[in-house]
Amino acid sequence: xxxxxxxxxxxxxxxxxCLEWAGATFGPGGYGAAWDGERTRGAHRVxxxxxxxxxxxxxxxRHACDNRRCVKPEHLSVGTYADNARDCxxxxxxxxxxxxxxxxxxxxxxxxxxxxxxxxKWTQRELGRRFSVTxxxxxxxxxxxxxxxxxxxxxxxxxxxxxxx
Ligand SMILES: [Zn+2]
Numbered sequence: 377x378x379x380x381x382x383x384x385x386x387x388x389x390x391x392x393x394c395l396e397w398a399g400a401t402f403g404p405g406g407y408g409a410a411w412d413g414e415r416t417r418g419a420h421r422v423x424x425x426x427x428x429x430x431x432x433x434x435x436x437x438r439h440a441c442d443n444r445r446c447v448k449p450e451h452l453s454v455g456t457y458a459d460n461a462r463d464c465x466x467x468x469x470x471x472x473x474x475x476x477x478x479x480x481x482x483x484x485x486x487x488x489x490x491x492x493x494x495x496x497k498w499t500q501r502e503l504g505r506r507f508s509v510t511x512x513x514x515x516x517x518x519x520x521x522x523x524x525x526x527x528x529x530x531x532x533x534x535x536x537x538x539x540x541x
Contacts, residue, residue, distance in 0.1 A: 378412045380426050386410070386419070387447050394441050395448035407444045423447035424454070436460055442467055481507060486517055493518045 386399040386408075397408025397419040408419025424437045427449035431437055435454040439446055442463075446452075481489070485507055492498045493514070498506075500514040507514070 378410070378422055378426060383410060383419075383422060383426065387423070390443075390446075392441070392443070393448075394443045394446035394451060396443070396445045397447050401445060405444065408447060419447050420444070420452055423449060424452045428452070428454075438463070481509065481517075489514060489517050 386397060387395045388398045390396045397410070399419065400409040400416075401407060402409050402418070409416050410419035410422045411417075412422055418437070420439065421431060421437045424431060431454055435456060436459075437452050438455045438460055439451055440453065441448070441451045443451070489503050489507060492503060492506075493500070500518065501511045503514045504511040
């Protein structure tokens with residue numbers, strides 16, 4: 377059995393409104409790790425059980441706050457793996473301000489891609505991963521095939537630097 381008093385003594389209110397687990401975690405940035413008397417479990421799962429009751433089989437305890445160390449009962453709910461995956465995708469989208477791998481890059485990002493590629497330290501594939509675009513898109517960008525001025529859009533440019541890439 378979990379000793380509830382002992383469990384909650386490891387949780388501390390955080391300025392973001394969460395109640396954060398101050399004990400061990402499952403790795404850096406991981407979930408809180410709590411001893412339930414028999415084994416080490418996710419602190420958020422133990423917190424959920426202490427306050428809401430047993431977690432139904434096969435379900436996850438999810439964080440409304442997206443803070444893995446949070447054990448605040450009000451921030452926890454049960455859901456499926458599919459719920460969790462969908463949430464992660466949506467959060468990632470909001471966090472970056474961009475929408476999908478096909479999202480338009482900003483002018484700054486295009487400039488950054490060109491600058492990084494010009495250093496010779498990055499492959500097009502690596503840049504694609506970093507900016508969430510395809511390698512083909514990076515090729516276009518470093519060869520100046522996209523983002524031409526509207527008046528010349530559609531004109532086929534001779535790729536720049538082709539001989540060296
Ligand atoms: Zn929280």
